[in-house]
Amino acid sequence: MQRGKSKYDYISYKWEFPGGKVEGGEAYEVCLARELNEELGIEIVISKLKYFMLVEHTYQDFAFEVHCYLYKLDSREYVRRVHIDHRWLNIEKLLELNWALADVPVVEKLIKEHL
16 A cells, blocks of 8 residues: 655655554554454454465554454455555565555565565
8 A cells, every 4th residue: 555645754655564553552454454444344254364464563743563464355346445556466576666664674574484
């Protein structure tokens, strides 16, 4: 997903994987299911998520951790509600995008393990 303009120039218009902030003590998997629905109108089966990795990243203005999961979608249909662009890519094309720095370790691991 491609971000729009941000108050932080260093993440404006960068590409990132869908997801978001945990709300009210929800489990990471529940958060991901909620965010996918909010951002893309995608419904997932939480029990089919496969944990992939943890990324801890510090930007100059904030820090956070991202719990990453793999999931095989039954359909590529979606409704883009938040970001300005979206692409379905084969793994070998991931490096063609200008990724947010926090997402780069995920891209690198996907390429290393799945090419």
